[in-house]
């Protein structure tokens with residue numbers, strides 16, 4: 748019997764289409780979630796000075812124990828993926844530690860993203876660590892979430908570009924601790940520019956509107972063949 752391993756290329760990594768996590772990746776996710784919960788717990792922790800000293804000591808010991816293990820090298824992982832020789836673990840290593848969306852990152856709610864028809868959709872519940880105005884999500888964090896969300900409209904095209912312009916209009920406060928829904932879509936492509944729009948919703952009320960321009964460093968934006976049917980919608 749011939750055993751075939753699956754290898755991944757960087758350009759094939761799409762929203763919500765990452766390989767099933769290995770047991771190691773699952774454990775990283777559990778560790779990340781536990782640390783995120785700890786991060787929420789530590790905010791204005793109502794503990795005595797002695798208890799705080801004890802927690803500092805325990806945290807330092809945990810950090811020192813982890814430091815002995817070292818960290819896998821990001822550059823090597825990215826290189827394998829850019830060469831089309833990435834493993835499933837390489838893909839999860841890349842996406843699972845991303846800010847806000849990474850399932851193994853202590854800095855993530857996490858914000859979940861997926862493709863639905865011609866849209867990129869997202870959902871997340873943000874805790875106190877992401878607070879701006881009292882009880883509300885920080886506007887800069889919303890900007891970060893929209894940057895990540897709108898960038899994923901590039902899942903429909905061949906090129907990968909960088910954020911050129913991101914315009915955000917805050918229409919109403921976005922509350923903490925409630926499901927926040929995100930939506931983005933391609934508007935049009937003009938050579939190396941990709942123009943897209945996004946919105947943020949809580950309980951059916953729109954709280955934020957955004958428009959973005961992404962710039963492809965090399966080559967004009969082109970739809971991937973499997974999304975050719977979007978042509979009519981984005982030219983309309």
Ligand SMILES: CCCCCCCCCC(=O)SCCNC(=O)CCNC(=O)[C@H](O)C(C)(C)COP(=O)(O)OP(=O)(O)OC[C@H]1O[C@@H](n2cnc3c(N)ncnc32)[C@H](O)[C@@H]1OP(=O)(O)O
Nearest residue numbers: 894898907908909910911912937938939940960962963964
């Ligand atoms: C391999 C791994 C890749 C992973 C990517 C992850 C991305 C993560 C998301 C980010 O955090 S991106 C970081 C934030 N963005 C940046 O750091 C971008 C910094 N700016 C640049 O690098 C350059 O200014 C840029 C590449 C955006 C444009 O420089 P160019 O010299 O290629 O542009 P050029 O002047 O030739 O203009 C090309 C077209 O784009 C337009 N343009 C240029 N900069 C623009 C801009 N900033 N906003 C809107 N449009 C812009 C420009 O008007 C022109 O339009 P027209 O063809 O219609 O004349």
